[in-house]
Amino acid sequence: MRKLAAMKLAPFEYSCPTSVKEAVALLAAHGGDAKPLAGGQSLMPMLAFRVAAPALVVDLRKIEELRQVVISEQGVVLGAMVRWRDILGDPRLRTAHPLLVAAIGHVAHYQIRNRGTVGGSIAHADPAAEMPGIAVTCEAQIAVTGKAGARTIAAADFFRGPLMTALEPDEMITAIRLPRWPERRRFGFAEFARRQGDFAIAGAALFYDQDGGGKAGNAHVGVIGAADRPLRLVPAETVLNGKMIDQETVALAGAAAAAAVDPPDDIHASGAYRRALVGVMVERALADAASLSA
Numbered sequence: 001m002r003k004l005a006a007m008k009l010a011p012f013e014y015s016c017p018t019s020v021k022e023a024v025a026l027l028a029a030h031g032g033d034a035k036p037l038a039g040g041q042s043l044m045p046m047l048a049f050r051v052a053a054p055a056l057v058v059d060l061r062k063i064e065e066l067r068q069v070v071i072s073e074q075g076v077v078l079g080a081m082v083r084w085r086d087i088l089g090d091p092r093l094r095t096a097h098p099l100l101v102a103a104i105g106h107v108a109h110y111q112i113r114n115r116g117t118v119g120g121s122i123a124h125a126d127p128a129a130e131m132p133g134i135a136v137t138c139e140a141q142i143a144v145t146g147k148a149g150a151r152t153i154a155a156a157d158f159f160r161g162p163l164m165t166a167l168e169p170d171e172m173i174t175a176i177r178l179p180r181w182p183e184r185r186r187f188g189f190a191e192f193a194r195r196q197g198d199f200a201i202a203g204a205a206l207f208y209d210q211d212g213g214g215k216a217g218n219a220h221v222g223v224i225g226a227a228d229r230p231l232r233l234v235p236a237e238t239v240l241n242g243k244m245i246d247q248e249t250v251a252l253a254g255a256a257a258a259a260a261v262d263p264p265d266d267i268h269a270s271g272a273y274r275r276a277l278v279g280v281m282v283e284r285a286l287a288d289a290a291s292l293s294a
């Protein structure tokens, strides 16, 4: 009997540049047959299963400029190689962007949070992942660089479907820019997963600002796990804008959110269950934002 060779990763070339310029040159030289490597949390399994088989892997770990967290009057800039543990361990972010911190607290487990990165998650574009959900909810801008130079893509235009984005093959993400977070902004994040650290079956991220009389304005409601990409739910935002956030408004917003999504059935949940869950997650996040008891 012929002994089959164990099939694991397909062979590839490896490179570890120290600058974005060098990394982009390597990606461009391979005409779409090269992949950046961030923390490897998704890329390594994809290589092992041969879902991806690039000729070249460009390791980004030595590019210092991608590791920075910059907080200014304009908002928060997260370098692409900022890891989940960097976000959770940075006390400045608890005031500079508390919704981001609340959401990232739900990402995976300790080991994955040690290596998983902001840029890797955004590029991987899992529809249930927290970071893409925060990017869409908060109107983030995704900074990318390719052989044609640098450009910025609005998060709303970036995600095209599961594992599909607006990135060109020679482009890499350099940073994610989140707009300034006002001090008194109300926010909430809720998700439901089978076990702590699993990807969410569905989740909601939201915020609003209050006028002098306490009415909500500038409401932003986002959901994950409800479609082929993270979504912002304008019908739920319309319910909130101009209202006092009380139990009745919370219920109306939850119903509007559930009515605005049409998730498919899959192995984890039926579409009907997920739709109901979206409503409940929006209600929970909103009750939290308004400090109402559930």
Ligand SMILES: Cc1cc2nc3c(=O)[nH]c(=O)nc-3n(C[C@H](O)[C@H](O)[C@H](O)COP(=O)(O)OP(=O)(O)OC[C@H]3O[C@@H](n4cnc5c(N)ncnc54)[C@H](O)[C@@H]3O)c2cc1C
Residues within 6 Å of the ligand: 035, 036, 037, 038, 039, 040, 041, 042, 043, 044, 060, 080, 106, 107, 108, 109, 112, 115, 116, 117, 118, 119, 120, 121, 123, 124, 128, 129, 130, 131, 171, 172, 173, 174, 197, 198, 199, 200
């Ligand atoms: C068991 C497990 C549980 C998880 N649970 C969750 C969870 O609950 N929530 C959640 O949000 N995530 C979860 N994740 C995902 C994880 O947190 C990472 O976000 C994800 O795996 C990306 O990993 P990475 O940053 O190491 O990127 P990599 O795996 O290195 O790369 C992922 C993809 O992005 C590309 N890429 C990486 N960096 C860039 C860049 N700068 N520019 C362009 N392309 C780039 C790569 O080429 C590859 O295609 C889980 C992962 C595992 C393995």
